[in-house]
Amino acid sequence: MTVQPQDRMSSFESVTFFFRQAAERLKLPDGITEMLQWPWRELKVVVPLRRDNGSVEVLHGFRVQHNGARGPYKGGVRFHPNADLDEVRALAALMTWKTAVIDVPFGGAKGAVQCSPGLLSQRELNQLTRTYTQSIAHLLGVTRDIAAPDVGTNAQTMAWMMDAYGRIEGYSPAIVTGKPVELGGSLGREAATGRGVAYGLAEWARLTGYHLPGKRVAIQGSGNVGSWAAWSLRELDCTIVATSDVRGGTFNARGLSVGGLLDHKGTAGAVADFPGGEAITNDELLALDCDILIPAAIENVITVDNVDRIKASVVVEAANHPVSPAADAILFERGATVIPDLLINAGGVVVSYFEWAQNIQQYRWELDRVNDELRKFMNRAVSDIHLRSQHGGLSLRGAAYECAVERVARAVELRGFV
Numbered sequence: 001m002t003v004q005p006q007d008r009m010s011s012f013e014s015v016t017f018f019f020r021q022a023a024e025r026l027k028l029p030d031g032i033t034e035m036l037q038w039p040w041r042e043l044k045v046v047v048p049l050r051r052d053n054g055s056v057e058v059l060h061g062f063r064v065q066h067n068g069a070r071g072p073y074k075g076g077v078r079f080h081p082n083a084d085l086d087e088v089r090a091l092a093a094l095m096t097w098k099t100a101v102i103d104v105p106f107g108g109a110k111g112a113v114q115c116s117p118g119l120l121s122q123r124e125l126n127q128l129t130r131t132y133t134q135s136i137a138h139l140l141g142v143t144r145d146i147a148a149p150d151v152g153t154n155a156q157t158m159a160w161m162m163d164a165y166g167r168i169e170g171y172s173p174a175i176v177t178g179k180p181v182e183l184g185g186s187l188g189r190e191a192a193t194g195r196g197v198a199y200g201l202a203e204w205a206r207l208t209g210y211h212l213p214g215k216r217v218a219i220q221g222s223g224n225v226g227s228w229a230a231w232s233l234r235e236l237d238c239t240i241v242a243t244s245d246v247r248g249g250t251f252n253a254r255g256l257s258v259g260g261l262l263d264h265k266g267t268a269g270a271v272a273d274f275p276g277g278e279a280i281t282n283d284e285l286l287a288l289d290c291d292i293l294i295p296a297a298i299e300n301v302i303t304v305d306n307v308d309r310i311k312a313s314v315v316v317e318a319a320n321h322p323v324s325p326a327a328d329a330i331l332f333e334r335g336a337t338v339i340p341d342l343l344i345n346a347g348g349v350v351v352s353y354f355e356w357a358q359n360i361q362q363y364r365w366e367l368d369r370v371n372d373e374l375r376k377f378m379n380r381a382v383s384d385i386h387l388r389s390q391h392g393g394l395s396l397r398g399a400a401y402e403c404a405v406e407r408v409a410r411a412v413e414l415r416g417f418v
């Protein structure tokens with residue numbers, strides 16, 4: 001197969017590629033297209049860290065605010081060794097389109113610190129989170145820019161961010177979402193992205209007549225998103241045949257016990273040697289004979305190099321940007337359905353919106369209310385995008401970008417920015 005040029009694209013170029021396709025279809029004027037393509041503000045900071053052994057390490061951090069036309073900037077903070085400015089830009093842009101397509105009143109942002117959180121102690125993580133927060137605090141604000149967890153960060157990280165910000169500006173729980181429930185976090189926020197994936201997939205299945213029970217599902221990644229997606233899909237009677245973490249995966253054609261696996265991961269720290277399955281690599285997991293493949297870890301795992309080996313007819317992007325544009329085009333031509341990141345993994349930011357609203361109102365919702373409202377947001381967006389894709393002969397990704405770009409362009413026009 002000839003490698004298409006777009007597979008050489010960086011992460012930001014890839015997201016821009018999808019955006020520009022939508023902007024062209026919508027016939028946006030060139031100036032508006034440029035304005036929506038580029039991040040509105042970018043900050044690069046140095047994060048010096050005193051290691052437990054006394055040495056000083058200098059880490060690099062970023063906060064990119066991509067677009068604020070529809071509301072305060074919103075997006076997670078990632079701790080990962082490969083997080084660079086290009087990736088943070090891509091993820092910030094994706095948040096702009098995600099918040100628009102799922103219709104929560106936010107713009108898009110993302111932050112990161114280049115580090116390996118698994119190799120740092122709790123004291124080191126606490127200190128680096130505080131230093132990073134202090135360095136970007138002038139950009140943050142309850143109605144300006146609100147952070148959340150992402151790859152390599154969690155509720156504890158958000159508690160430290162909230163505390164570091166509070167020391168400068170005073171007690172402000174709504175400055176972060178995804179914080180511990182004891183500090184004003186929302187019930188159901190931790191599970192929200194994985195649960196939202198299951199709600200969205202169930203709605204897509206209902207609309208298209210796809211029979212979900214008994215379908216064989218392979219999930220790459222067993223972090224927060226992957227493990228909650230596994231739980232929620234088991235509740236829909238899917239058979240989880242494989243899952244993995246960075247060290248490798250486990251496979252059982254008859255179905256893995258999700259509870260047993262998560263217990264094992266909790267005690268042994270890795271899924272590969274789970275006694276209820278056979279060890280496989282992450283590459284083998286992607287190529288498994290299964291019905292539904294769910295990349296739920298990092299970006300760019302399905303590219304022209306392995307797309308020919310993908311056997312699943314439904315790919316559900318629980319991770320952000322797991323499929324390259326060239327691989328996406330090949331899957332579309334092949335007739336596979338890709339349910340795209342900006343739509344299907346939006347459950348996290350939906351419940352972030354609920355958490356922010358609860359904090360501002362100083363009122364707590366019960367879990368059933370959170371989940372019912374999450375289901376409504378997912379169902380509405382999935383059905384809108386399904387209809388748009390049918391009418392326009394577009395992929396679900398094409399339809400989702402088109403809807404998102406149209407909404408953000410309209411907000412820019414209504415506000416009279418230019």
Ligand code: GLU
Binds near residue numbers: 076149
């Ligand atoms: N990090 C999550 C995402 O990529 C959640 C963002 C948020 O809740 O602000 O969607």
